[in-house]
Amino acid sequence: MQARKLALLLSILPGFGQFYNKQWIKGLLFLGFGISFFLVFGDLLNMGFWGLATLGTEVPRDNSIFLLAEGLIAVIVTIFGLAFYYVNLRDAYKNGKLRDENKPLSSLKRDYQNLIAQGYPYLISGPSLFILIFAVIFPILFSFALAFTNYDLYHSPPANLADWVGFDTFAKIFTVDIWRSTFFSVLGWTVIWTLVASTLQVALGIFMAVLVNQKDLRFKKFYRTVLVLPWAVPGFVTILIFAGLFNDSFGAINNDILAMVGIDAIPWLTDENWSKLALILMQGWLGFPFIFLVTTGVLQSIPEDLYEAARIDGASIFAQFRNITMPMILIATAPVIITQFTFNFNNFNIIYLFNGGGPAVPGSTAGGTDILVSWIYKLTLQSSQYSLAAALTILLSVFVIAIALWQFRRTDAFKEGA
């Protein structure tokens, strides 16, 4: 039998392939790692996989939610273990192959030097990968998994256990009348809100930046300072103040501003459509300074000779803007603009603080201005519908990720950057 195959076969027990290759120290290291892996994680793996499979069998001893978390950690640890196991097999096979070919085996020292030389980037990024897996991937996996259980008020610890129910919860969103109708009306408004509010703030920001950047304009610093103010004040303070300003009977907007020009009081908070308009206007106001700043930065970097050449060719101001300024801005700020869209898709603060998703709409469980994320919040806190909320969160993430990916792929910024 070839040495490579025998080495591979033997290292099914970590280290033994290396012993066969007469690499004693390395073999001991692998064996040591293998044994300590099971010593340290044995209990975790045992309980974790058992918990993940059953989600508990006995109350109040078992807590389904904790078992689920433990199970997911066990899965992650197992993946680490398998990776190590793969390294072990591969090392035995490679050295076995060298023996077959009658080449000298690499010494431990050489291996070490190789690792340092080639694996340096991996060694350095290793710890952050580790943190990434537990701080980012694990919570996402956890809420993802929740959507496939029936975790709600009646299936929550310590009195009851949760169970795996597969896609039932997703099916419910589309089959239970009251949820389906609410889901689609909320989704519709969420999309409109995202598109209109974000476009408004981006357009306003770019417009203002171009305006303030005019060469002959004086007091530029003053204008820039004023225009950044909406961003400088904490958002939640501004939103609460706006809620007061928009009040139907007592707010300054109806009583002072609109009354001054002879417009009757507008039901900003009690009429669904006016509330939506108020929210969009507010988000435009809150969001444009950021785009304004970014665009201002970009404008500084557009070479003046481009405009000079355009002027010589007889291009109008508008043509200059369309063919020089705008493309330059878009190339440089596309990623930032996309984040504005994804941010507004989940802009919980403004909806929650302004009117809590109101006003009420007859026959719907969500308010007139509830977006998906604020509706999920209500479902979780008011009805303890944890698994439903998790399922909706997955759907919501799919939307955001899809939109973001589609937009990223269409913009040049990333092609050039990568």
Add this chain to the structure above:
Amino acid sequence: MSGVAISLSLAACGPQESGGGTSGTGAAEEQNRELIIWEDIEKTDGIQAAVDQFEEENDVTITIVEKPYAQQIEDLRLDGPGGTGPDVLTMAGDQIGTAVIEGLVKEVAVGEEVQSIYTDAAMQSQIVDGKVYGLPKAVESTILYYNKDLIAEEELPATLEEWYEYSKETTTGDQFGFLALFDQIYYAQSVMSGYGGYIFGQDTDGNYDPSDIGLNNEGSLEGANYIQKFYEEDLFPAGIIGEQGINVLESLFTEGKATAIISGPWNVDPFTDAGVNFGMTKLPELDNGENMSSFIGVKSYNVSAYSENAELAEELLVFLANEENSRTRFEETQEVPAVEALANDPVVAESEVAQAVAEQSIFAELTPNIPAMNEVWTPADSALQTIATGKAQPEEALNQAVETIEGQIEATHGGN
């Protein structure tokens, strides 16, 4: 198939591993006699003396942690199994049903003689399916606040109809007569229930029946129609409808722009601090001779299901809620106690707010403490709001609300 086999073999080995571990830590915990109380925010003073006494008599160490009481059950869900939870916590009476279903609070073994010292309604809020799960520490109810600078005590209208007339006379552009947040079921129920409306029907034992919803019965409709005219005639401005309404209502009262409002005892301190010269009384009568009803909120002490010293915690609970300690707590915190004998106690009788709450409590009803109640608030508020804004007529709005509530109960509590 092999997957099933593996999971079965794992199922066989999983729990044994943990069994030894848990009993081991349990035994260790018994050694130290320590109790943790979760108390409401800024209410520690009320129980400090009682806690000191209990510590001395029973040789235990008690830690008091302050947390907003409405949120404590939420925290218990994670802190309990995590081992940092309380032994005794404070809860709102209408959360008990939910907490019992989740198994978060322990049944308390208290006899008739302990139960009998509390007012019936308050004690009832702690009972689910005939079992006692806690002891009431304080009751709350909405009451009528009036501005003494705008109306003298003896001129106070006695009925809601008279308040309506009064409002019609006194309401100008920025001055209002009587105001209430009737676009929320919590406040509107005062009127609707006075005419015979109810949220959930009750059987003879006082258990709620989630399939019997009375929000669109004749009484509720009559009440809603009555409420509507306050809005239609602009006696209630549109600015007090909706999410921010409560802030507007309270600031109108503190600025002296409203003669009277319906609000709860939680506003005594803020109004006093704002320098308002105000008085408090029970809610007015309705024109059918019934007094306006209200929801009583009960705050209670309960024992966590995760408590390692459950028996001791139970003793502490009974001790904290007994008559003497309830009186002390009232003196320190001004929270109206649920102990029946204290209603006539000079300490309580001299307090205007306690008096008003006690008087109103006679006409009050409990917020249903079953989980289905969670599905009522939003649709009912929505209906009342559309009635208030004139977008829907009461009958249509309430029917729709009941339909929504039934649908939600079916969807989230169906089959349970």
